Amino acid sequence: MPAEHLARFLSQHWGEPFSISGLKRFHGGSARQTYRFDAIGASGRREALVLRRDPPSSLIETDRLAEYRAIACFAGSAVSVPEPVFCDAGPDSFGSPGFLMREVPGGLAGGLLDPEPYGDHAAAIGQQFFTALGRIHGTDPAAADLPAMQPADAALARLAHWRSALAADQFRPEPVLEAAMAWLAANPPPPPERISIVHGDYRSGNFLHDGAGRLLAILDWEMVHPGDAHEDLAWACDPLWSHFSGRAGGMLPLAEAIAAWEAASGLTLNARAWRWWRVFAQVQGLVIWISAAREIIDGRSHDPVLMFAGTIPYRFHTLTLAAALESL
């Protein structure tokens, strides 16, 4: 991403000459390439910005505008998100589809293998994290321009989505995953009370905090879709994101996480749905990790983040899913 390209774009977009400094690409972010930079206008205007754009090879195929619309939906609300600036669903502005948002200063994110990413503030951040999730689920999906969906379709539509992804990317037998998909198809959950905005990747690592107990912004909305709120809750509480702690997201005991979510969403956890979506979360994870491996095998990427995804989380979810199948 050449700085000259960004300077030219911003100068045209904001109507004054801009220069770019401090352009830096973040490590990770396998579904998007993420850059931060300062834009300095001739008038003295200064903006600290973050650009998220599609990479040539992505961990997940996603809608270009959906993430931006979701962030715009919650900007200025009780659900903290970065402030959106501009989105281009085509390649003209940023070389590939992408969008700009204002940087969240001082934000920290937890790494998957960090044993204690939130330290003494885990419980405080956890309360905010699961309360924010409840607020997302309490918001009308139409506010984020999400398509309509019938409650009865929520579960099997998502299963079909990941079945399709697996069919596209599978490169060897995956008997544990296939057995789990068969169980999910044969045992659909009850439909949700209502259709919610489902973030799609709501978990430890996908939000920023200030290191002192305050959640700053929910990130990574690229998988947002309408659906059953249990989907997000199960994904957020999956053991993969618990930092080996047994706490939901590595932050709260499960019962406290569910209580915070219920209080903020106005929804009540359904035990049958919960059981189904917890298996589904592991299925979704495994398909994502297999897709990452496929990118590597086909030579479309040599990003070590995709290699990581195709090995460590893959083995984690194969093991936990096999254990789940034994208990069904």
Place this chain on the structure above:
Amino acid sequence: MSLPLSALLTAVSAALANEVAPALQLLGQAEAPDPNYAGGTAATAALILALAAAEAAHGPAREAAAAAAAAPLLGDAATGRDARHAALGAATAAGNRAALALLMAEAEAAYAALGLPPPVPVA
């Protein structure tokens, strides 16, 4: 592992040559693209290399043990990861709990080879 070792090694070699090395060479210079990206990519690549080395050293023994464990149930189909998994998948689909137990044992061994703490249920 999902990623066959040969594919993993080819890809990590390409990453080191095409992304990590050029980025590291530019660190400290004005035109450096970003130390954060180079450092993070190098660290992840190093982790992958360590995993690949462990896999090269211990993967064959793990595979042999999995084949031996499955042989009483599957016969010749127990040899080779893909053939064994296809057969175990068919048996599991037919309700064979012994096949699922073999898959579970294999998954446990593959995860243990990572040297990470075991998964902890969130309950």
